[in-house]
Each structure stands twice: as structure tokens, then as C-alpha cells.
Amino acid sequence: MLLAYRCALASERVTATAIEANEFPQLAQEMEVWAVPRIVVDGEPRWDGSVPEAEFIRRILSA
């Protein structure tokens, strides 16, 4: 989660929101959250799990 927050703090183009999946089950279902952390970029589910910073940046920019 912190990587996403760091991206938002580093760029005015980026927003980062943690969403508590249990509290918003309908949204979690729509985003096919079966494991956490589930990363969603621009409303599209992308991947599950933590990745190193360089890979995180590569993935979000290529989404």
C-alpha cells in the first residue's frame, strides 16, 4: 500500500486509495478480489500481491 501512496505523493497525476475489501464487498466482487493486496489501475484489476518498487512502477505505467 505504501508504494501506491508514495507514487501519489510524488506525482500530482497519481491518486492512491486503499479500499477495505470486507467493508465494500460489492465493489470487491466487481474487482474480483480473491486475494490481497489486489491492485486496480484506472478501474481495471491488474494483479495481486506485493512487488518491488521498480516492477510496481513498470506495471502501473504500462497498464
Place this chain on the structure above:
Amino acid sequence: MALLRPEEEAKVREWFAQLERPVELVVALGPEAAPPAGAREVDFGAEMVRVCEGLAELGDAVSCRVEQEPDGFPRYPAVSIRPDGRDAGVRYDGLPWGYELSSLVGAVVEAGRVEPTLRPESRAALEGLDRDLALDVFVTPT
């Protein structure tokens, strides 16, 4: 019930004392989604206020403000973590239970830094962005 164990609270106080700029927690309350099974007795909004006000008590640079249905919040309860009171797009939707409280604490610590903690090459890559990017990270309390 205390927000943190004494040793955790001491650590958070230490981190918050090192913040380089003020961080405001804006708690947004409003109509909530149907509560998860087994959680019907939890007042999520009230608990969110308790958590954020509790964190604000741990550092002079951290403050907390509560608003009813403010603009820019699609879900309630939620908290916007704002460096120097500026909406930087850093938010936590839902109550940060258990381990996830560390995400909120971490967000405050990051927001309190003047210089972003990303590596220079990561910052350079983000500077090349020519469009807005919305990152949502689904989490669960553990």
C-alpha cells in the same frame, strides 16, 4: 479499547515527532454500504473518527477534521491524508482495522516528508506521465 499497544504508541509518537510538515486527516462520514456479515454492531463511522482522532493525539503535526459527505469521497467512512492540508490523492476507504492501521500510520509518515521517498528513477518515470492514474489497492484486516 486503546488504539495501540504502549510499545506501538511510543514508536508512532517517535515517527510523528519527525514529520517535516503538518499532515491533516480529513475523515469523511456519510451513508455506508451494507455492513459485512458479523459486523452489524460496529459503528464504522464512529470507529473511524476514534482511530483518526487517536492518531492525531500522537503528534503535534497531525490533525484531524471530520466532515459529513464532503465532495470527492465515493465511499464512507473514508479518510484523506493531506500533507500541509492539500488533497494529494491519498485516501483510505473503510476502517483500517488491525494490521491495516499500519497503512494509515505509514501514509501519515510519508505525507509528512517533504521529499518523496521513491527512488530517483521511479520519480523520473512518474514525471513522464501525461495522463492521470488512479491506483486502488484492496486490502483486508488481518
